[in-house]
Amino acid sequence: MKLLKTLSIALSLAAAPLLADPLPSWNPGDAKSRITNFVERVTDPASPDYVTPPARIAVFDNDGTLWAEKPVYFQFLFAMDRLREMAATDPAVLTSDVLRAAAAGDMETVEAAGEAGLLEIVSTTHSSLSVEAFAAEARGWLAEARHTETGMAYDAMIYQPMLELLRYLRDEDFTTWIVSGGGLHFVRAFSEDAYNIPPEQVIGSTGKASYAVIDGAPTVTKDPGVFFLDDKAGKPVAIDARIGRRPILVGGNSDGDFEMLEWATSGDGPRLGLIVHHTDAEREFAYDRDSHVGRLDRGLDEAGARGWLLVDMARDWARVWPGE
């Protein structure tokens, strides 16, 4: 009897991980079922849709997909704070009207300068320092800065259901990648702590960079100027260059993710495209077609016909933040 009891405990312990819900923060329903069904199909060696582990590539946008992006991309808030700090030390860094406006908090002028203005602010605040010094700056800011509406640290405004999805996929031998329009070095400053995604699995926009021995120290320096914008049609190009395989699972939230969704889900075999739809004004934010950040218009129109899963935050997520 004792042996039988021991055996029975051992068996139930062994079975526990299989029975536990891998996505406890996802409400029961179509979204959750489609995700788990997909994962079961591609990981079951007996399934006609079986995919070998090396080809289990899952990619996710960051802003609005893994963490929040309202009222504006958090990286831009970092750039604005850093610009003010730089200007306080040396006003000579403010070499243009848009930089002077940004440092003075004149957002109307900044907005009027459009994308070129934003890129100038980001480039100015993200260059002329080593990659290590930049990472330290970004980490320092994340440790101190707080979101004006929620009062939360920015790297706490990550989505618990997506954290569970990332972990579930990795437990099932997927490799999880970030494919962000945000800056490569900025996202890397928190991706490992926040998402358990290592630096080599972060794809992002990049500024120019150079190598030199500076004061005896071999150094990679972030230089002014944009090298590659990892957005829209840039995303499939970057995924090809960095990963070299077409992902089988893609998550995004805006039309900036349309092309990578289109490209990845058009490959042979089983594919899952997923769009986080921000429908939850109470717990997070509600926006889509008319938003200045994370605009979702074409994706909203075409998701159904293309078989992409629209995740309704208000309906499909039992909670939003890890701290809840």
Next chain:
Amino acid sequence: MKLLKTLSIALSLAAAPLLADPLPSWNPGDAKSRITNFVERVTDPASPDYVTPPARIAVFDNDGTLWAEKPVYFQFLFAMDRLREMAATDPAVLTSDVLRAAAAGDMETVEAAGEAGLLEIVSTTHSSLSVEAFAAEARGWLAEARHTETGMAYDAMIYQPMLELLRYLRDEDFTTWIVSGGGLHFVRAFSEDAYNIPPEQVIGSTGKASYAVIDGAPTVTKDPGVFFLDDKAGKPVAIDARIGRRPILVGGNSDGDFEMLEWATSGDGPRLGLIVHHTDAEREFAYDRDSHVGRLDRGLDEAGARGWLLVDMARDWARVWPGE
């Protein structure tokens, strides 16, 4: 007695992998000892030099380090063959003097055009097709083409001692990467079969690329023009962008690898820099300071003072090719 015998067999089987020589094609001596000592130091949890598996990044140049590069980079031979083939179908592709000279086999004119000429030949033959179509072209060429001196397939001219080193490192939980001046998509066409290095761990030079839906098929296309040259000071920049960690082991063979050796071996903690020195005119080729490909001059002068390991092919390698 029977139990004891079973136990004894089981123990010897378990111990076998520890006792087997992981580098059988390396002759006993300083080079082999320095490699195995380094690996033992960084993998022994009790060692002050212990490095956790995620930080065990090893990077290797390709041409002249993992496979041969004489009489000229194999990728250039592919480009020349492909140019002739393209010109036979449509002579209009020959839009410049250097392209016409290359198609006619006039190597003097091609050489006189220098690096710009080479890049034009490579760009012309490596663009205006999808990344998948290009991979098929490169694989088709590798399957058919033979080296004029050895008569071997090009992807058979890989170095057995380096294959053993790659495998040894992976067995010890290193991640192995290629950092090649050659083209990303060209190297990927054989890196998995030849070296067991997957596409996401290949870093190389890249041409421009774009994404579009072509005849209904979402497609990443290789376009004319150079996007990034992964050579010399470009190598540390690319390693930072792609891996985001400073490697602890670097292998190269030419001054094109100098900067990545310098950068990686200057990091904190244990580091190993390794240069394959082509000293073996009998079994492979002998060249260094005066060679047009794989020129090794500054590296040869400074390796000693910088503590980099100069691997003497003639002395340190028991065999060169896998087929021997």
